[in-house]
Amino acid sequence: MQQSLKKSNHQLADTLIQLEVLNQATQQGSQFPAFTQKLRGLNLFPLKPTHLDIFQVNVGKMCNQVCKHCHVDAGPDRKEIMTRATMQQCLTAIAASSVRTVDITGGAPEMNPDFRWFVEEISKLGREIIVRCNLTIIVANKKYHDLPAFYKTHNVHVISSLPYFSAMRTDAQRGQGVFEDSIKALKMLNAVGYGQEGSDLILDLVYNPSGAFLPARQAGLELEFKKKLKAGFGVDFNNLFAITNLPISRFLDYLIQSNNYETYMEKLVMAFNPAAAANVMCRNTLSVGWDGYLYDCDFNQMLELKVSPSAPQHISAFNEAALNNRNIVLNQHCYGCTAGAGSSCGGTTA
Amino acid sequence: MEKTYYNPQDLKKFGNISEFSPGLAEKFFSYYGEVFAEGELTAREKSLIALAVAHTVQCPYCIDAYTVDSLEKGSTEGQMMEAIHVAAAIRGGASLVHGVQMMNKVKEIVM
Structure with missing residues (x-):
């Protein structure tokens, strides 16, 4: 199995080098316009939060898959895992906040030994729970086979990546056999009521391009996915979110290795959409790292760009008012969220 | 003379054809844009x-x-x-x- 960038001592495992690449001149010697300048032109700089709605918790970088585009650089060789003590700090913060949704991500969040306890405790707080489930974890080991029932018990909103309705593109991005296992897992979720008409158990899928191009129109893709997954495999789901790949971590490595980096950045910059800029997810989201540090989004987290120093840096010092007054930290990768129809963990934004 | 007749960098310069004939280029690109919009065909x-x-x-x-x-x-x-x-x-x-x-x-x- 492929190793993470970190495990293989790849230079891009150093986030400072990633930021250096994102800010360097092109081969022609020109510079991509600064993302902050684009926002300045729209009177959106400094970018401020609108309100805190989504509390996204990354409970660890350990994963059973090693996807080629993973912005977390997750994999079986990543050992960073959120402790129960940090989860407790998250629960204290959530209970005292206006947060409506707790969005649990990873890695494969289910591999955290305290995952189920965390979900049960959030459930007691009466907030919507999203789990970003990679699907294959459900069939990876017998101890995970009951996950669909567990999700159902806590009315978890399941969001799962499935880059395409074919094995060729899915396996190319997520690993050999992932498509087949994903279909098995989707059927298990369907069997307990997820994605079924009349059921309130929501199963959403995430599409992201398998390469250096932008996603197709979300609505059209959703129809196509529904048609193909139903006809080919008897699988149902609720919504499809089209997400743009951000040029960081392993996808940045792919872009550089395949000589697509500049063309892709140029594409993102040219497709800058002011409507998407106004609706970026960092304005209503707070991202918590496995060690409790706070970030404006999961991408900033992976670039180790903590929230502005004017705001609390760690979940133990959570203060909603102070966080709502922070300036959101921006860099060139942010173009990924404002290109075309916009992109967020909940799909298009414009 | 270029080393090759086709330079991939030239694709993004397509709009530059307006330099020698702005009126015709404008008509062409306006038509082009409309042709590729959603219509009876997607x-x-x-x-x-x-x-x-x-x-x-x-x-x-x-x-x-x-x-x-x-x-x-x-x-x-x-x-x-x-x-x-x-x-x-x-x-x-x-x-x-x-x-x-x-x-x-x-x-x-x-x-």
Whole structure:
């Protein structure tokens, strides 16, 4: 199995080098316009939060898959895992906040030994729970086979990546056999009521391009996915979110290795959409790292760009008012969220 | 003189054709934009037609552009290759159907 960038001592495992690449001149010697300048032109700089709605918790970088585009650089060789003590700090913060949704991500969040306890405790707080489930974890080991029932018990909103309705593109991005296992897992979720008409158990899928191009129109893709997954495999789901790949971590490595980096950045910059800029997810989201540090989004987290120093840096010092007054930290990768129809963990934004 | 006739960097300079004839370029690009908008055919279908035609007119710029565009419109590799086969079939068929003319001529002059 492929190793993470970190495990293989790849230079891009150093986030400072990633930021250096994102800010360097092109081969022609020109510079991509600064993302902050684009926002300045729209009177959106400094970018401020609108309100805190989504509390996204990354409970660890350990994963059973090693996807080629993973912005977390997750994999079986990543050992960073959120402790129960940090989860407790998250629960204290959530209970005292206006947060409506707790969005649990990873890695494969289910591999955290305290995952189920965390979900049960959030459930007691009466907030919507999203789990970003990679699907294959459900069939990876017998101890995970009951996950669909567990999700159902806590009315978890399941969001799962499935880059395409074919094995060729899915396996190319997520690993050999992932498509087949994903279909098995989707059927298990369907069997307990997820994605079924009349059921309130929501199963959403995430599409992201398998390469250096932008996603197709979300609505059209959703129809196509529904048609193909139903006809080919008897699988149902609720919504499809089209997400743009951000040029960081392993996808940045792919872009550089395949000589697509500049063309892709140029594409993102040219497709800058002011409507998407106004609706970026960092304005209503707070991202918590496995060690409790706070970030404006999961991408900033992976670039180790903590929230502005004017705001609390760690979940133990959570203060909603102070966080709502922070300036959101921006860099060139942010173009990924404002290109075309916009992109967020909940799909298009414009 | 360029080392090659086709430079991939030239594709993004397409708009520069307005430099020598702004009025005609403006008309062309306005028409072009409208042609590819959603209509009776979807934008995705139009992109696949463009991809097939690009192979028929053998325009490297168009092949690059409409390969990316087809992917970004949600087409699969299989659909894209089928579109090219449609172009190839018409192209091949166009040669072969002239075989009838050849046969006509043969029958005209051969005992």
